[in-house]
Amino acid sequence: MGSATEWSTGEKKIARRVFEAALAAAIADFKARAAAVSTPMEMWTIGEDLRRQRREIDQRFDYRYSQLTHVFAELIHLGLVDEAALAELPEAKRADIRRGVSFMKRLDGAEE
Numbered sequence: 001m002g003s004a005t006e007w008s009t010g011e012k013k014i015a016r017r018v019f020e021a022a023l024a025a026a027i028a029d030f031k032a033r034a035a036a037v038s039t040p041m042e043m044w045t046i047g048e049d050l051r052r053q054r055r056e057i058d059q060r061f062d063y064r065y066s067q068l069t070h071v072f073a074e075l076i077h078l079g080l081v082d083e084a085a086l087a088e089l090p091e092a093k094r095a096d097i098r099r100g101v102s103f104m105k106r107l108d109g110a111e112e
Helices: 009-035 040-060 068-077 091-111
Strands: none
Touching: 009 040, 009 068, 040 068, 068 091
């Protein structure tokens, strides 16, 4: 059995499919907001949002295999990925992802 950082060809395909779907959803959300712009002030605001979202996407969507379990934990925690989408991954990787989600939930509780 491989570690969380070792990904078989099949696991890579599953991960890529889920990763790309989450990224596409993040982009679609921004496009919908941009399409609703009707005033110059809204246009400047959406430009600021675009810069902010670019930083967030660059940080959040890190497709290095060594980072994927953490990335999926964060995406699940934020509601951008449903854990069921990763059901085809081996239990060890899913358990690692669930531990990450649990850790993030505990952090959220500590911030309140």
